[in-house]
Amino acid sequence: MGTFTYIFAAYAVIWLAALLYTYSIAARQKSLEREIEMLKSVMAEKEMPS
Amino acid sequence: MNEQGWLPRGPLGWVVPPMMIGALYMAFLFAPTEATMGDVQRIFYFHVPSAWAAFLAFAVVFVASIQWLRTKQPRWDAMAVSAAEVGIVFCSIALVTGSIWAKPIWGTWWDWDPRLTTTLILWLIYVSYLMLRTSVENPARRASLSAVVGIVGFIDVPVVFMSIRWWRTIHPVLLSASGFDMAPSMVATLMVCLVAFTLLFVHLLRLRISLELQREEVHRLRDQILYEE
Numbered sequence: 618m619g620t621f622t623y624i625f626a627a628y629a630v631i632w633l634a635a636l637l638y639t640y641s642i643a644a645r646q647k648s649l650e651r652e653i654e655m656l657k658s659v660m661a662e663k664e665m666p667s
Numbered sequence: 668m669n670e671q672g673w674l675p676r677g678p679l680g681w682v683v684p685p686m687m688i689g690a691l692y693m694a695f696l697f698a699p700t701e702a703t704m705g706d707v708q709r710i711f712y713f714h715v716p717s718a719w720a721a722f723l724a725f726a727v728v729f730v731a732s733i734q735w736l737r738t739k740q741p742r743w744d745a746m747a748v749s750a751a752e753v754g755i756v757f758c759s760i761a762l763v764t765g766s767i768w769a770k771p772i773w774g775t776w777w778d779w780d781p782r783l784t785t786t787l788i789l790w791l792i793y794v795s796y797l798m799l800r801t802s803v804e805n806p807a808r809r810a811s812l813s814a815v816v817g818i819v820g821f822i823d824v825p826v827v828f829m830s831i832r833w834w835r836t837i838h839p840v841l842l843s844a845s846g847f848d849m850a851p852s853m854v855a856t857l858m859v860c861l862v863a864f865t866l867l868f869v870h871l872l873r874l875r876i877s878l879e880l881q882r883e884e885v886h887r888l889r890d891q892i893l894y895e896e
Contacts, residue, residue: 620705620707621706623707623767623770623771624706626767627710627713627763627764627767627768628710628713631713631760631764634759634760635756638753638756638871639871642874642875645878646881649881650881653881653884656888656892660888660892663895
């Protein structure tokens with residue numbers, strides 16, 4: 618392997634790790650936001666007089 | 668004040684990308700080619716700051732763990748677990764980029780050198796920290812047990828730093844008593860990269876803490892629904 622292959626591989630690992638980790642946080646955040654909305658609507662339904 | 672009101676707000680999300688691009692510019696176009704290793708030495712400018720960011724993250728775990736044990740405020744536990752996860756990401760980057768750098772220079776992907784071995788142990792300590800958290804149900808007990816691991820585990824950070832001074836090693840010694848053993852333009856490049864990675868770390872930590880607080884909100888709402896039934 619040439620020198621530039623090693624440099625490319627190292628920098629690709631860094632940028633991929635940073636991007637994938639940011640994406641993973643955003644995806645988990647979205648899923649939690651949905652769950653919070655769902656739980657809030659369940660609570661609102663319970664509080665409504667029948 | 669909302670649940671995340673204590674988190675610092677600011678334009679960090681807008682500052683980090685230009686800083687990272689600036690760091691890339693410095694690493695590839697500003698810094699001179701190293702005489703012995705050649706261009707492959709440019710890996711160093713992102714490898715060292717990754718290790719630095721990991722150390723910083725584990726220092727945050729250490730402080731937040733002490734604060735949790737002192738105050739029992741959930742925000743310290745949220746900060747500790749978030750910093751541990753971000754620290755593992757940076758520590759993984761440091762290990763992988765170090766391995767890629769080692770191949771053309773040492774002729775091997777891995778060597779059981781003191782610096783590499785202690786860094787791998789550091790990575791394993793914080794992976795165990797996260798694994799421990801998944802195995803304990805009670806939130807307060809989970810936070811206290813993991814705080815103990817977060818405090819004791821931090822002992823390995825100075826060991827990693829000092830390993831190349833205490834034992835015989837093939838890993839280069841960057842910082843000696845007389846300062847950096849590099850050309851001034853290389854030191855300047857390293858400093859820019861260290862600042863960029865520190866900002867990236869703070870940004871990721873902030874995002875991750877915000878996620879942890881949302882998770883706590885979900886648990887709080889679930890409990891509220893269950894207890895009202």
